[in-house]
Amino acid sequence: MGAKRSSTTGWVVTLVGILAAVMIAxxxxxxxxxxxxxxEDLGIGPALGGWLMTVPTITGLILALPSGSLTDKFGPKKVGLFAIVSAVVGSLMGAFMPTIELLLVxxxxxxxxxxLIGVAVPALISMWFSPEKSGMPMAIWSGWVPIGMLAIFTGANFFIAADDPGTWTNVWWLSTALLVVAAVLFFIFVKAPEGYAPEDAPKVSIIEGMKSPATWLLAVIFxxxxxxMYxxxxxxxxxxxxELGFSIEDSNLYSSLITVGMILGVVIMSPVLNKVVKLKSRLWLLVVSMILTALIAILAFNVPPSMTVAVMLITGIVLQLVPAVVWPIGPVAAVAPMYIGTTFGVIALxxxxxxxxxxxxxxxxxxxxWGAAIMVLVGIGVIGVVACLALFKFMKEDPAEAATDAPQTEAGAAASDK
Incomplete structure (x- = not known):
């Protein structure tokens, strides 16, 4: 992949790709x-309501490992376009056929x-920016999920009415329109550098790449x-x-502060990880981050009304810590450099x-x-802490040499997407 790269064109491709990812988020x-x-409109409870967020993760579960090879085979532009079109089809189905069964489909x-978009856009960035220059675009990319969450948590209030339950479909139509715009921009502006050939990438064995205990521990932690987090x-x-008696509009507004905190977390962790470069130090940082994550449910679901703003912001910052530390540790966990992509696929799993x-x-x-939910979440966090501690047994290599090779890129990789 020795094609000459234009930084201007690369930034256009990157920003359009990130915009498309934000629309998908x-x-x-x-x-x-x-x-x-x-x-209220569909006559369901929180259990079925929760499945509306759980079902998409089933698709992600299926595609986590093969998504990298799909991008290698068809190229990130085709995979990215397919991702956007899939979102359009799903959103239209929900808007036209508002029953819980079809909504779940x-x-x-x-x-x-x-x-798929979570693989396609980083691949695009890697095409256009050499490792030593990819820090800033990767750092911006890392905020695609919290930016999308912030946009919809605040923007939804303009399209719904608390006294009209059926207005939730307005948000589906809004999302569809945004995705169509994203698809057009993606089709027009996204391209590979001149001379780039996906078939030049080395062929690897996914099975061989999964033979790292540290890789699987990182997957458990994530x-x-x-x-x-979800x-x-x-x-x-x-x-x-x-529990707090807020209106739906105020509830969405306060909850959006979680995503503001997550964006602040990206800003905070990038310079921290630029300084903390030794593997052992990063592992301890991961342990502390997971402990805070385990405790955050207690704070998030025990909010004094007067402290809602502060608690939501703190919650968001804490929820950004673990992924910010996991991604730069990932390459060290790989069996070999050629299997770094496989490691990231297992983490995505x-x-x-x-x-x-x-x-x-x-x-x-x-x-x-809510009390029972808090207990379960804290217990889940404790399992994560144990997995973090177990990493010390399986990750003893000194990454100092790798860390000093590209200090700028680590800041970007550190806060890479969840």
């Missing part, structure tokens, strides 16, 4: 700010987009993190409505598994209350 997270209306289809972010608006937490937490909230 908006589509993925349109359920939490409309959850109250969905439950549509969410499965939408899960294709979320799984699964436990994702379980907590549960807290999905049910924060519902908690604000049911953990993220998808963690997404199943929504359904179980929704059931617990419905049957046993």
């Amino acid at each position: 908006i589509n993925m997270f349109k359920v939490p700010p409309t959850m109250g209306l969905l439950m 549509s969410r499965f289809i939408e899960g294709l987009s979320f799984a 699964a436990m993190f994702a379980f907590i 549960a807290v972010s999905t049910f924060a608006p519902t908690y604000c409505m049911q 953990g993220r998808s598994i963690g997404g199943f937490g929504n359904a179980s937490i929704g059931t617990l909230i419905e049957t046993s209350g």
